[in-house]
Amino acid sequence: MTKIVVLGGGKIGEALISGLVNSGTDPQSITVTNRRPERGEELRERYGVRDLTDNRQAAEDADVVFLCVKPYMILDAVAEISPAVEENDVATVLVSMAAGVPLGAMEDAVIAGTPVVRVMPNTPMLVGRGMNAIAVGRFVTPEQLADVTELLSSVGEVLPVAESDMDAVTALAGSSPAYFFLVAEALIDAGVSLGLTRPVAEKLVTTSAAGAGAMLSESGQDPATLRANVSSPAGTTVAALRELEVSGLRAAFFRATEACAKRSAELGELR
Ligand SMILES: NC(=O)c1ccc[n+]([C@@H]2O[C@H](COP(=O)([O-])OP(=O)(O)OC[C@H]3O[C@@H](n4cnc5c(N)ncnc54)[C@H](OP(=O)(O)O)[C@@H]3O)[C@@H](O)[C@H]2O)c1
Secondary structure, three states, rough: OOEEEEEEOOOOHHHHHHHHHHHHOOOEEEEEEOOHHHHHHHHHHOOOOOOEEEEHHHHOOOEEEOOOOHHHHHHHHHHHHHHHHHHHHOOEEEEEOOOOOHHHHHHHHHHOOOOEEEEEHHHHHHHHHEEEEEEEOOOOOHHOOOOHHHHHHOOEEEEEOHHHHHHHHHHHHHHHHHHHHHHHHHHHHHHOOOOOOOOHHHHHHHHHHHHHHHHHOOOOOOOHHHHHHHOOOOOOHHHHHHHHHHHHHHHHHHHHHHHHHHHHHHHHHHO
16 A cells, blocks of 8 residues: 655645545545644544644655645755655655745755655646646656556646746646636626626536536547637627637736746745
8 A cells, every 4th residue: 555645734735635535545545744733633534534743754654745835845844854754664755746846956955866756736636637747856766656647647637747847837737727717706707797696607607617628628629629619600609709809818818827937936946
């Protein structure tokens, strides 16, 4: 049984735990750590995982440690558990889920030779539909990479990327669920403005978003074709699309993703 540690049971830590447990990982093989014991208790009660407040103790004999703390805490966290990892009989692999922090900085913060993987996940892991972009450090063996890939595959898709692309990946995957949620929120408000009740507007929007998402991932057709298929000449949809274009939707996404990638790079420098 692979012994898994989730260091930092916040939003992304919980999404990972939920995805792993729902896909059949034994909850007793997962230990979550938090500074606040009450948060650990909450996760233990919700998912049946073990919980600790001592990161070093949790890292003892762990096969994989997923680091799910804020980016500015990552280097302290890897340095904290590094001595315990060094003493383990198993070759523990550290997997950082943090935006911005480069592999090289983490490799420098741990005892030389410790295997480190950098992942940019997103919260749809919670429902087994995550996107995990992965860049691999110098000391990771093919077996360790296979283990990490298998675990991440149980909570979503895994895509190897060049580490130099990670800031752009953050803009397109790590943060993008929030863009879609914002669009859904705005559409619901727009529906209410058109006179629909909020529950009806929510039902219409969330079902349409889920259906469109399924078509994007399962139809094999690109977004432009799918959109064109909904756009009859001089019809209702093109009237709406014209307004979105005039309002600068496309340019807004260029600017938003640029800001996101820039912020990701900055987080890597705030060490
Ligand atoms: N949220 C996203 O959508 C998303 C997407 C992609 C990547 N990420 C990355 O995931 C990481 C976590 O983000 P998040 O949104 O999940 O943050 P978060 O909700 O604040 O979670 C961080 C968790 O870490 C715990 N923690 C803090 N210091 C700790 C320590 N020394 N030892 C053990 N646990 C500690 C905190 O709980 P206590 O205060 O109780 O310790 C908290 O539950 C970040 O690096 C972020 O870049 C997040």
